[in-house]
Amino acid sequence: MYRHPSSTRRPAGKLTRAGLLGLAALIWGVTVLAEPTDLAGREIDLPGKVDRVLLGEGRFLVPTSILEGEEAIDRIVGMQGEFKRLDPAGYTRFRAAFPAVDEIPRVGRLNPSSFSVERALSMAPDVAFFGLEGHGPSPGDRPVIERLEQAGVTVVFIDFRHDPLTNTVPSMRLMGEVLGRQEEAEAFISAYQREMARVDDGLAEVETQPDVFLESRVGLREECCETMSNGMLGLLVERAGGNNIATDLLPGSHGLVSLEYLLSHQPDIYIGTAIGSKNDKAHNGHIVLGAGVSEAQARQSLDVTLQRRGIREFEAVKNGRAHAIWHHFYNSPFNVVALQAFAKWLHPEAFRDLEPAETFDRLRARFLPYETTGTYWIKQR
Amino acid sequence: MSPHPDADSTPVPRRPSLAGDYRRFTRRRRLLLIGLAVAALVALVLDILTGPSTFPLSRLLLGLFQPDQLERGEAVILWDIRLPYALMAVLVGAALGLAGAEMQTALNNPLASPFTLGVSSAATFGAALAIVLGLDLFGLGETYAITLLAFLSAGGATLLILALARLHGAGVETVVLFGIALLFSFEALVWLLQFLADSDALQQIVFWTMGSLARAAWETVAILAVILAVTMVFALRNVWSMSALRSGEDQARSLGVPVERLRLAVVLRVSLLAGTAISFVGTIGFVGLVGPHIARLLLGEDHRFYLPGSALAGALMLSLASMLSKTLVPGVVLPIGIVTALVGVPLFMMLVLGKRRPR
Numbered sequence: 182m183y184r185h186p187s188s189t190r191r192p193a194g195k196l197t198r199a200g201l202l203g204l205a206a207l208i209w210g211v212t213v214l215a216e217p218t219d220l221a222g223r224e225i226d227l228p229g230k231v232d233r234v235l236l237g238e239g240r241f242l243v244p245t246s247i248l249e250g251e252e253a254i255d256r257i258v259g260m261q262g263e264f265k266r267l268d269p270a271g272y273t274r275f276r277a278a279f280p281a282v283d284e285i286p287r288v289g290r291l292n293p294s295s296f297s298v299e300r301a302l303s304m305a306p307d308v309a310f311f312g313l314e315g316h317g318p319s320p321g322d323r324p325v326i327e328r329l330e331q332a333g334v335t336v337v338f339i340d341f342r343h344d345p346l347t348n349t350v351p352s353m354r355l356m357g358e359v360l361g362r363q364e365e366a367e368a369f370i371s372a373y374q375r376e377m378a379r380v381d382d383g384l385a386e387v388e389t390q391p392d393v394f395l396e397s398r399v400g401l402r403e404e405c406c407e408t409m410s411n412g413m414l415g416l417l418v419e420r421a422g423g424n425n426i427a428t429d430l431l432p433g434s435h436g437l438v439s440l441e442y443l444l445s446h447q448p449d450i451y452i453g454t455a456i457g458s459k460n461d462k463a464h465n466g467h468i469v470l471g472a473g474v475s476e477a478q479a480r481q482s483l484d485v486t487l488q489r490r491g492i493r494e495f496e497a498v499k500n501g502r503a504h505a506i507w508h509h510f511y512n513s514p515f516n517v518v519a520l521q522a523f524a525k526w527l528h529p530e531a532f533r534d535l536e537p538a539e540t541f542d543r544l545r546a547r548f549l550p551y552e553t554t555g556t557y558w559i560k561q562r
Numbered sequence: 563m564s565p566h567p568d569a570d571s572t573p574v575p576r577r578p579s580l581a582g583d584y585r586r587f588t589r590r591r592r593l594l595l596i597g598l599a600v601a602a603l604v605a606l607v608l609d610i611l612t613g614p615s616t617f618p619l620s621r622l623l624l625g626l627f628q629p630d631q632l633e634r635g636e637a638v639i640l641w642d643i644r645l646p647y648a649l650m651a652v653l654v655g656a657a658l659g660l661a662g663a664e665m666q667t668a669l670n671n672p673l674a675s676p677f678t679l680g681v682s683s684a685a686t687f688g689a690a691l692a693i694v695l696g697l698d699l700f701g702l703g704e705t706y707a708i709t710l711l712a713f714l715s716a717g718g719a720t721l722l723i724l725a726l727a728r729l730h731g732a733g734v735e736t737v738v739l740f741g742i743a744l745l746f747s748f749e750a751l752v753w754l755l756q757f758l759a760d761s762d763a764l765q766q767i768v769f770w771t772m773g774s775l776a777r778a779a780w781e782t783v784a785i786l787a788v789i790l791a792v793t794m795v796f797a798l799r800n801v802w803s804m805s806a807l808r809s810g811e812d813q814a815r816s817l818g819v820p821v822e823r824l825r826l827a828v829v830l831r832v833s834l835l836a837g838t839a840i841s842f843v844g845t846i847g848f849v850g851l852v853g854p855h856i857a858r859l860l861l862g863e864d865h866r867f868y869l870p871g872s873a874l875a876g877a878l879m880l881s882l883a884s885m886l887s888k889t890l891v892p893g894v895v896l897p898i899g900i901v902t903a904l905v906g907v908p909l910f911m912m913l914v915l916g917k918r919r920p921r
Contacts, residue, residue: 401765490642
């Protein structure tokens with residue numbers, strides 16, 4: 182994902198030499214000049230001091246707290262307001278550890294269009310972390326970025342969503358660099374890469390590639406079947422050694438697959454993503470997962486959704502190969518845990534010794550300064 | 563349209579028989595209407611036959627008459643997916659076509675459609691309200707709450723127009739202006755709700771607004787069929803007054819047509835048809851506007867033919883659109899609203915250009 186500007190400046194022809202020179206320049210640029218590039222390929226001028234930080238998405242509090250530990254919100258002067266609304270259970274847990282999070286001024290609500298530049302500027306941030314896509318300003322929101330930069334705010338793009346498994350490491354490294362938490366960042370990165378390697382090791386002995394259907398945000402819309410294809414959790418399916426059957430149908434990151442198609446091209450494995458939380462009254466047709474959710478609650482909600490018209494006819498459902506995953510892994514540095522859960526579902530034999538739950542416990546205990554116990558994935562009864 | 567008397571082969575050439583002309587006029591239109599019905603039926607069969615899975619005609623016929631003979635998966639595809647979707651397409655198309663035809667006559671405006679008086683935005687508001695409040699009526703589930711509120715809201719908007727029209731007289735202008743005022747008010751209210759809604763609800767509102775036949779189920783198909791049948795009977799009872807109204811409001815009045823009462827009855831029928839259709843499948847525009855024009859181009863203004871013709875043209879359009887939405891990108895669901903316009907426009911242009919050709 183790195184696109185260094187110097188690589189576009191190199192002259193045409195003499196490809197190999199120029200390419201090598203460009204590569205050398207790039208490495209030199211990144212390492213020696215300490216002029217990092219962000220995930221949107223922009224060169225970053227690191228400010229002398231970073232005392233005031235603005236978050237373009239409230240859920241960036243999770244990677245921030247991985248790096249800052251007990252000082253998770255000390256430098257946060259403003260943030261987008263979506264965390265509390267999209268992941269209320271997660272937010273409640275965060276607030277339990279950091280009650281002052283409620284007092285952090287919100288610079289917007291749920292959508293990029295609700296982001297108020299004026300309010301953001303009034304917080305006088307030194308740095309603003311924005312995502313490549315999602316619920317806050319993105320690289321396409323030029324006026325927002327230009328105004329912030331004119332006011333001397335360093336805008337840094339990170340990404341846990343567009344291409345989660347590729348971009349988590351560079352995003353954490355970049356955040357570590359900007360916040361002066363390189364050590365913490367490297368510690369997380371090496372743990373993350375170790376967990377990633379365990380998946381790759383397991384896949385080395387795998388020969389089959391089961392067909393997987395990932396139903397996104399189960400219960401959100403009445404008609405079936407929203408899915409993620411070339412983006413977000415859709416990419417995790419492929420990385421876990423599966424064939425995401427939506428990938429060839431939908432070129433974008435998500436879309437609707439017809440129920441009849443699924444019935445006539447049966448997936449081996451069904452995975453639904455859960456947007457329900459403990460306080461979801463009567464489940465509303467959602468699958469309930471996340472902080473504070475018990476296994477029984479989760480399983481019951483999954484069983485109900487598997488009884489929907491058409492879905493109950495899936496071979497995967499009849500064969501007990503239906504699962505659900507917490508939806509917010511799609512935008513979290515802990516996405517490697519979801520990858521392990523997928524890998525184990527797709528290849529139970531190859532990953533019989535892998536315990537994603539232990540991985541999650543271990544990572545959270547070591548890196549997360551607050552407690553988020555609950556049920557984050559569930560297998561059909 | 564009517565043939566020149568000279569071309570006639572009546573034995574008494576000097577007295578072209580008016581009755582004979584009239585008979586030819588009606589026979590020709592009756593044939594066209596039957597042709598339209600056959601086309602709609604063929605489109606329905608084709609719609610049932612298409613899908614991302616291969617379903618040979620023989621299996622389909624077998625499944626229709628002996629469902630037990632099918633494999634379980636096939637039975638689900640035929641009875642839970644293809645049939646309700648295809649029938650819903652026909653019914654919604656017919657309902658919107660009929661509603662549009664009546665609306666265009668009653669308001670004497672070729673641009674009128676079932677949505678002109680804010681029926682659609684009122685329904686959307688009702689649905690959005692149910693979504694934002696997370697209503698769960700009597701434990702029936704959110705789906706029913708959304709449908710019910712959408713329908714009630716559309717009905718309420720219509721009653722409001724009727725009440726205002728009662729105070730001010732139901733002139734075309736009064737009704738249209740009230741309708742437009744309501745349209746914008748409800749749109750603003752929906753935007754307000756969208757602003758207040760959390761992201762899930764917001765997404766849900768947007769999804770709901772983009773119509774989809776995939777919401778069709780047997781109960782909703784049956785309800786819409788009954789409502790369509792009943793309103794069609796009432797509409798056909800008024801065909802003569804409606805035809806008279808088409809030749810001008812004053813003319814109709816002089817013929818003894820109670821124009822205002824007629825207009826209010828139409829508004830009521832239209833909102834019942836459109837409100838029900840929208841509450842079941844979301845907003846599907848265009849059919850209600852263009853269906854009547856297709857019927858008018860083919861069949862003329864005589865409402866005995868024009869009204870059923872509009873319903874059939876609407877049904878034909880939506881059936882073709884439904885079929886196409888399944889075949890354009892196999893396996894993926896394209897929003898029916900997009901495809902409807904893609905199907906309807908060429909059909910419509912063909913007729914318009916055909917009419918213009920010098921004869």
